[in-house]
Amino acid sequence: MLISDNLKHNFYQVLKRGRVLILAANDVGSLCASKILQVLLQADGVIYTLIPVSSLQDLTDAFHKHHSQANSVVTINCGAVTPLQETLSLSDIPLLPIFVIDSHRPLDLDNVYGSDQVKIILREGDTVSIPNLDEINRHEEREELEPEISSPLPSDSEQEGEDTLEPQSKRRRRAPGAGRRERREWEQKREDTLFRYYEFSYYDTSCSLVMYDTAWKLSKDGPQVLWWGIIGLTDQLLHQRVGKEKYVSEVQQLQHHVARHNKFRDSVDSRGSSSGAPEHGLRLSFSNELKLCLHRHWTFFESMSSSDYTTCRFRLWTQKGRDRMLECLADMGLPITESQQKFSAMDFQLREKVPSLFEKLSNKYGLSDLTYGSFHAAYGYRAKLSAADMAISCAALIESTHNAEVETSSTTQDTATSSSNFLTAQDALSRDNMQLVLQGIEGAKTIQSLMRTQIQSCMDRRLVICLGTFMYACLDDSTPGVRLLSTPLVLRRLALFIRHSWSLLSKRSRNLPFV
Numbered sequence: 001m002l003i004s005d006n007l008k009h010n011f012y013q014v015l016k017r018g019r020v021l022i023l024a025a026n027d028v029g030s031l032c033a034s035k036i037l038q039v040l041l042q043a044d045g046v047i048y049t050l051i052p053v054s055s056l057q058d059l060t061d062a063f064h065k066h067h068s069q070a071n072s073v074v075t076i077n078c079g080a081v082t083p084l085q086e087t088l089s090l091s092d093i094p095l096l097p098i099f100v101i102d103s104h105r106p107l108d109l110d111n112v113y114g115s116d117q118v119k120i121i122l123r124e125g126d127t128v129s130i131p132n133l134d135e136i137n138r139h140e141e142r143e144e145l146e147p148e149i150s151s152p153l154p155s156d157s158e159q160e161g162e163d164t165l166e167p168q169s170k171r172r173r174r175a176p177g178a179g180r181r182e183r184r185e186w187e188q189k190r191e192d193t194l195f196r197y198y199e200f201s202y203y204d205t206s207c208s209l210v211m212y213d214t215a216w217k218l219s220k221d222g223p224q225v226l227w228w229g230i231i232g233l234t235d236q237l238l239h240q241r242v243g244k245e246k247y248v249s250e251v252q253q254l255q256h257h258v259a260r261h262n263k264f265r266d267s268v269d270s271r272g273s274s275s276g277a278p279e280h281g282l283r284l285s286f287s288n289e290l291k292l293c294l295h296r297h298w299t300f301f302e303s304m305s306s307s308d309y310t311t312c313r314f315r316l317w318t319q320k321g322r323d324r325m326l327e328c329l330a331d332m333g334l335p336i337t338e339s340q341q342k343f344s345a346m347d348f349q350l351r352e353k354v355p356s357l358f359e360k361l362s363n364k365y366g367l368s369d370l371t372y373g374s375f376h377a378a379y380g381y382r383a384k385l386s387a388a389d390m391a392i393s394c395a396a397l398i399e400s401t402h403n404a405e406v407e408t409s410s411t412t413q414d415t416a417t418s419s420s421n422f423l424t425a426q427d428a429l430s431r432d433n434m435q436l437v438l439q440g441i442e443g444a445k446t447i448q449s450l451m452r453t454q455i456q457s458c459m460d461r462r463l464v465i466c467l468g469t470f471m472y473a474c475l476d477d478s479t480p481g482v483r484l485l486s487t488p489l490v491l492r493r494l495a496l497f498i499r500h501s502w503s504l505l506s507k508r509s510r511n512l513p514f515v
Contacts, residue, residue, distance in 0.1 A: 002112060004122035007214050011121055014097055015041065018071025020048040023062055023078065026418055027489065028235035028394045028425075030077035032208035032228040033101060035429050036215055037074065043220060052422035053078060054488075056087070063088050067096060074099045077207050083110040084118050101207045103236070106197055109136060123210045124217070131193050138186055203241040208232025209250065216257070223261045223282045227387075228429060230254060230284075230375045235391040237372075239489070240496055251286075251373055258284045258375065281380045282431065288355060289374035289386055293448050296389065297441050300346065300354075301329075301339040306448045308493075312500050313366055317459040328365050332357040344383070379431050393440030397425035399487040400443055450481040451494050455501055464502045472515040473498055 003010045020041060024034040034050060041048050049066055053059045059078055067073060073096060075084075080102030084090065090098065100111065100120045105128070111118045113133050122128065212229030215221040233250050236242045242250075265283060292310065295303035304310045304325060314328075315321035329339055334357070338346050355371060362368045376384040398421050428436035454475070458464055464473045475482050485494055499514040 001116045001119050002122060002128070003119050004124055004126060007121065007124065008217055011099060011119075012040070012214065012218060015072055015074070015099075016044055016046055018047075019069060020046060021063075021066050021070035021073045022048055022050045023053050023059055023073065023075045024050060024422070025077035026052050026054045026398055026422055027077055028391050028398070029103060029206045029208050029232040031394055031398065031422065031425055032232040032235075032429065033076050033206075033211040035228050035426055036208065036211040036225050037076070039225060040215055040218065040220055052419045054418045056082060060087060067093065070096070072097045072099065074101065076101050077103060080104050080107050080111065080120060081201075083108050083114070085110060085114050090115065090117050101210050103203045103205060103207050103241070105202050105204050106130070106200075109194075109197075113137070121210060123205050123213045126205055128204070131197055135193050136190055138183075138190075203236060205250070206232040206236050206242075221257075223265070223284055224431070226254070226257050226261060227282065227284060227375075227377050230387050231390050231394070231429075234374060234387040235395065238388060238391055239492060248373070254375070255286055258286060283378050285376050285378070285384075286373065287376060288371040289388055290355065290358070291370055291372065294389055294392060294441060294445060296343050296383075296386070297438075298343065298445055299340050300334070300343050301336070302445075302449075303343070304329075304339075306445075306452045308497050308500065309370065310367075311452065311455065311497075312504060315504060317456045317501070324365070328361060331361055331364070379434075385437070389441065390437065392444045393437050394425045394428060395440075395489050396443035396447060397428055397436065397440040398422055399447075399484070399489050400424075400440075446481075447484060447490055450485055451490075451497055453480060454485065454494060455497055458498055459501060459505070464498060466506070466509050466512065470513045470515050471499070471502065471509055 022034055022037065024030045038048065038050065049070070051062045051066065053062055056078075059075070063073065075098065079098075079100045081104050084098055084100070088098070090096070094115075094117060096117070098118045100118065102120070107120060107128060107130060109130065111120055112130055113136075206229075208229045209232060212221060212225060215225050233242075233247070233254070237247050262283065262285075291307065292300075292303045293307040295307075298306075305316060310316070310325065314325045316325060326336075329336070332354075334350060334354075338350060343351065358367055358370050362370065375387045377387070377390075378384045398418075400421050424436065425440070427433050428440060457479075458473060464471055475485060479485065484490060495514055502514075503510040
């Protein structure tokens with residue numbers, strides 16, 4: 001069942017009736033969405049239980065363990081592509097509503113057309129492309145397949161009399177096997193429809209934006225809640241889960257919300273009172289962001305050497321590519337001594353000129369799309385923090401292995417570590433925990449350096465293997481940092497990095513999937 005209108009009544013008012021069980025996936029979008037939902041529930045005094053899940057088995061185990069204490073269940077970024085009615089055995093608990101907020105597509109049709117117990121939440125105004133019910137479910141009367149019992153042949157005179165009394169249409173009989181043939185054709189058409197629908201997986205509106213829109217409709221949004229929604233959208237862009245057009249469309253809508261909150265903040269400042277603005281110290285702004293990983297918290301040289309964009313554009317796994325990057329820095333007028341120290345310690349005038357210098361050299365070095373529109377947050381007089389840096393930091397905290405340095409095969413230990421990392425990353429979203437954000441940034445720099453080393457190894461040793469219809473690469477146990485590189489979010493980024501780099505060497509494999 002799809003719910004995309006009147007979310008206040010159809011969704012939130014149901015949650016307020018009693019205890020809520022929140023099952024959240026281990027990713028940044030789910031992290032931000034669950035944080036927004038917690039703020040809403042805390043404001044209304046609703047008791048809830050938050051459980052991070054990393055797999056379908058975790059989801060099933062957590063549900064069966066805690067559903068008896070809940071009046072409603074919310075799954076965030078998980079469950080939409082799985083038939084929950086069957087997976088969670090919901091027929092045994094028909095009165096427990098299950099709300100699904102998930103950006104994964106395509107939706108499982110059993111969740112859409114099955115029991116009303118499973119309710120998929122969409123942002124108001126959003127639509128999904130799904131087959132019509134008539135195309136996948138046929139209701140028809142059962143046809144008689146047995147041969148008719150023959151009756152004695154009438155005489156010629158009787159037959160002539162019947163012919164004059166009965167219309168010709170009633171004397172026509174259906175051709176043998178016509179019902180079977182029509183059913184086979186319908187079933188073939190149904191299989192083709194389902195194949196086209198389930199053929200590709202993709203992502204839709206971030207669950208953090210769905211939750212922010214809900215908070216806005218409830219008049220409970222604020223700059224901090226809006227910032228969490230922005231982080232979730234930015235994470236989708238960084239992990240290539242949304243295209244450029246979708247991202248730009250979402251950013252245009254968010255700019256109106258940012259302007260609205262900043263206008264309110266300015267009006268409060270002009271009155272000399274902050275009693276009406278609970279997030280008085282937070283100010284959001286929109287500007288162009290460089291596609292350089294953590295360049296504000298790293299040396300400019302290391303950021304260019306490790307970022308996916310510049311690594312592929314300059315082909316930094318070759319000596320010629322590294323020389324070309326040094327040539328680019330020289331054309332920018334950026335001395336090596338300046339580029340090899342922290343960005344915040346660089347000469348102020350050089351820092352301010354970096355985006356414009358890149359723009360001037362974009363045609364020469366093929367860096368035409370080095371920038372993109374993004375948002376920044378400033379807490380009081382502190383330095384600005386970009387949404388990209390915040391998303392990367394949270395992802396690093398989620399995938400951190402510092403809580404599990406001892407190798408273990410225990411599933412319970414792994415689940416406990418994932419839950420602990422998720423809660424730590426959620427604490428980092430609060431503005432009072434900047435130290436956690438910086439800790440995540442340091443971890444992200446370590447991850448990016450390991451990825452750069454792995455890219456160099458893959459290109460030098462030709463570790464990417466093409467098998468005609470797809471490509472794959474294997475990481476040996478002896479690979480430096482293999483445990484960290486094997487975590488889901490990092491592994492996805494590494495795979496995208498390798499695929500993009502390899503496609504520059506082999507044009508034949510550009511459109512092949514990477515496994």
